[in-house]
Amino acid sequence: MLTSLELIDWGQFGYPQIPEWLAHLQSPNQWIRNDSYSKLQSRILYGDASFQDIDLGFGAEQIFSSEILLLLAPCLIAHLREAQKEAYPYLLSFLGEAAGFVRLEHAQGIFLERASRLHEIIWGGLDEYLRILQRSNEHLAVTAGWLLCEYPEHFRHLYPIMLTTIKRLSEDKQRARLLWYVYRVIAQQEKMPEDFSRLLMQATEAEDYPISSVTAAICFVDRFRKNAPEQAINNVVQLVADIDAHRYDAGGLPPGYEYALIIMREEWG
Numbered sequence: 537m538l539t540s541l542e543l544i545d546w547g548q549f550g551y552p553q554i555p556e557w558l559a560h561l562q563s564p565n566q567w568i569r570n571d572s573y574s575k576l577q578s579r580i581l582y583g584d585a586s587f588q589d590i591d592l593g594f595g596a597e598q599i600f601s602s603e604i605l606l607l608l609a610p611c612l613i614a615h616l617r618e619a620q621k622e623a624y625p626y627l628l629s630f631l632g633e634a635a636g637f638v639r640l641e642h643a644q645g646i647f648l649e650r651a652s653r654l655h656e657i658i659w660g661g662l663d664e665y666l667r668i669l670q671r672s673n674e675h676l677a678v679t680a681g682w683l684l685c686e687y688p689e690h691f692r693h694l695y696p697i698m699l700t701t702i703k704r705l706s707e708d709k710q711r712a713r714l715l716w717y718v719y720r721v722i723a724q725q726e727k728m729p730e731d732f733s734r735l736l737m738q739a740t741e742a743e744d745y746p747i748s749s750v751t752a753a754i755c756f757v758d759r760f761r762k763n764a765p766e767q768a769i770n771n772v773v774q775l776v777a778d779i780d781a782h783r784y785d786a787g788g789l790p791p792g793y794e795y796a797l798i799i800m801r802e803e804w805g
Contacts, residue, residue: 561623593641613661632683716791754792
């Protein structure tokens with residue numbers, strides 16, 4: 537595993553610890569794994585840019601001041617083939633965030649060119665992402681699905697696999713997560729696929745999946761506003777009322793709830 541990593545002089549970038557940090561992602565100690573990932577994320581992935589800047593579309597100059605990510609990404613993909621499963625969520629999270637940098641609004645010139653190259657390099661791990669999506673536990677599968685949703689340009693081919701995966705998920709929270717990730721890609725399209733609309737309707741009415749039913753309703757209301765199905769509107773109205781009444785803790789809010797709050801304010805006042 538570390539052989540390919542050690543072929544690169546990471547010290548030239550100021551981070552000779554990279555092989556050690558990656559090795560620690562497999563530690564049985566979660567604190568060690570989290571600490572190592574925090575260092576990889578803040579120092580390598582973000583390049584010392586702030587998360588707030590990145591969220592606003594800035595930070596490309598710090599992130600792509602060197603080609604370190606272009607060299608590291610293939611090592612991480614190889615690591616997915618060889619690492620223990622403890623490392624999977626960290627590797628997928630790193631690669632998924634990095635793949636999304638191509639959409640940094642203020643990236644220009646060499647920084648945009650490097651972001652585009654990185655996007656394509658990460659796409660090269662498709663077989664590994666699909667393996668995890670289709671064969672791993674539900675949390676890992678959904679994380680792989682989130683990474684793949686960073687590739688809307690390939691989504692026509694990925695969509696049937698995503699739809700099948702959503703239907704097989706039994707954990708309500710994980711089903712809601714993937715439903716929302718897929719919807720955010722579909723939201724960029726002119727027309728919603730009929731089979732996805734049917735899936736949303738079934739999810740909206742499914743009492744045995746309360747989180748998914750609310751997230752599906754948010755998708756409908758985000759797409760169709762006041763023309764959304766009545767059940768979807770009712771679900772979103774109830775969600776906002778529950779949030780206002782503090783009936784949710786921070787970790788229990790359904791994916792997409794921020795959109796629900798905005799929509800309700802815009803459409804219903």
